[in-house]
Amino acid sequence: MSLIEVQNLKVSFHDRKHVTNAVDGISFSVDKNEVVGLVGESGSGKTLTGYSILGITPKEANASGSIKFEGKEILGLSDKEMLNIRGRQISIVFQEPFTSLNPVFTVGYQVEEMIRIHKNISKKKARSEVLTLLDKVRIRDPHNVYYDYPHRLSGGERQRAMIAMAIALSPKLLIADEPTTALDVTIQSEILKLLSDLKKEMNLSVLFITHDFGIINEMADRVLVMKDGRIVERGDKNTVLTRPKHEYTKSLIDAVPKIGLSTKPITTTREIFLEIKNLNKTYRSERGIFRKEHSEINAVKDVSIRIEKGTTLGLVGESGCGKSTLGRLILGLDEADSGDVFIQGKLQKYYTRDIRKMLQIVFQDPYSSLDPKMRMGDIVLEGAGILGIASDSLLKDVLNKAQLDYGDRCKYPHQFSGGQRQRIAIARALAVNPQFIVLDEPVSSLDVLIQKDILDLLKALKRQMGLTYLFISHDLRVVELMSDEVCVMRGGEIVERGSTEKIYRHPENPYTKELLASIPSISA
């Protein structure tokens, strides 16, 4: 008998007119001691499937079908009846470590609560169990973390605390819902290692939800591929990865950027577009009312780079390494403490309007970087309007370049998908006819297939318009696809630089090697 048996599960949302089947009649099972990977893009229904098992779908959702846990039907049980299953038999690790812990309770309290809900033991005993758990998930300094509030921990540490909570009662099934998507690549590989060690040690069964075939390759025994609420392909991991049958699976696997394939020679024009010399930026802050803390962060330390006209410089590093700050300094959106920025050989002290229109930026988050109250056409033309060059023909032209529909110009941002919104951000940058664009993690919040489309678009635009890019990302796979040269940044400094081929094939710096080794890859 399988541990969990899902039969013809449907989850639908009703509003006045429409019924949307977010999960559309899927069946699968997870056996004891097995890791099943559930792969799909956002909106495929994979997370809702996980939530249905725990009975924590949104109130508006209607679930039907059958979910049997150890042979007992659990779908449709009341909250009260589920209390004994949630946390104790089946637990979950969520995608968002930054918001999944309650900010007003200590970490120790929140893990302890999990134990005390289900077990009638003394506070003292529960506390020692929590400390053991925190140690088990390899949190440094469990005694301090126990009394710390969540905001004092890093994303990786918070995720470890969530895992500690999830395994506290030795559940039979662990649902891991994209547990590493929000984390840096080196932290991701540590968390994946932790999960697979715990799985072995505790004989856990795991339903691993992810969009990343690289992670599936490292974690899963069996794979389910989900699209639009249905399972389109299933099978043994190796079979699916090496001989995918369904077109969709093939395109998903193809879209995962592969690493170490770069062979293109650098095409130098020998004309330097941008040069920065010895740039420094330190942020000072005073924090805390009750215990004063002064902190200084050297966001950018003595950084010098040059970018040749018509090339792309990739800037890669983990969150907090100063890569976004560097981008902002180059554009004059933030002021450097010392150092010089030269654009086309000229020292830039004050960014005049003429210079600003040459330099543009596309941000990471297509959901929050567009004004929700403005129409798409107005967003795209706003910069051009300031320069006095806004016109309908310009709008048509840039929308065409960004592959957007001119007919959609009166829609608002929320009416577009994530990928389309990022196209709007690109069209907005193009509208002032720039020569240089800072691409600050432009595809990090997009699904793999859309990621590929946007990257292709950016490459094509670069060729057509002779653009120069600074491509900032934490994803080494994407950086390799885009860049002619690469700089690796850590702690505000550039630790290694060179041609893309050199960095990916013959890295010298130990940190670069560590980054490369952390990437979950398909070809293993």
Add this chain to the structure above:
Amino acid sequence: MLRYITKRILQLIPVLIGITIISFIVIHLAPGKPTDMASQLNPKVSQEAREQLEKIYGLDKPIYIQYISWIKKVATFDFGRSFVDGRPAIKKILERMPITVLINVLSIILIFFVAIPLGIKSAVRRGSVFDKTSTVFVFIMFAAPGFWLALLLMSFFGVKLGWVPVSGIASLDFENFSILGKILNVGHHLILPVLVASLGSLAGISRYMRQSMLNVIHQDYIRTAWAKGLGEKDILYKHALKNALLPIITIIGLSIPGLLSGSVIFETVFNIPGMGRLMVEAVFSRDYNVVMCGLVISALLTLLGNLIADVAYSYADPRIRYGR
């Protein structure tokens, strides 16, 4: 913590001085003088006598000199004497203050114990009959002018049903009661004023509470609490409530000045000898010293109220208490 509070109290000083300067100028700009009652309106008083009177009060000097001599005296806690009856201004205010403060404190307590549970219940049972009725009720309370509501309540509960007294703070034979009797008597008189004083804010704050609770219920950490196997009660009243209360602390702090200025209305309507009514009378007779003294004290109360709210907020939110 102590350092923070000391710093905040020191910051209050320039703010308070600024408030006095502006109030001083505004009240002197208003047409009319405190001496008008005795001079202008009395045709028998000669021009010389009028000027002499103004000289006695220092009203003939330029306004900035008047201000400087006023603030010098205030620095020694001397707020001058009333132009009307010659009694010290501070004394007049202080004897009126307790009843006003009592009514305001009682209203804040009432707001706490009614608005917050009401908001929570509306949020938790969103869209239910309870939520809809309370929404309608609360909006009527919010929109209704205080004095009109006061009159309506007076005529219904006081005159028609005769349940509560409609004016004053104590019965005529107050002196003959025992201590308990006195407290009950004052309490009985205060029911309507406290109700009227709090209804407007109560309505607003219950809406904020409802919204704040709704926001929190959709947070990720509430989903975590469900996934842990916690019961609904624990989730709502432990995990959600603590977060939802944070913004309410600030809002209650901000509503203190509104309550104080509301005192003017209900004290007049219910004929309560409080600070608000004294202030109105002082303004009408251009009794500068009493007006300024009242303004300084209510400004101080407001600023202290906000300070307490800020301290309470930073104490309640660990993200502020310990920094990032």
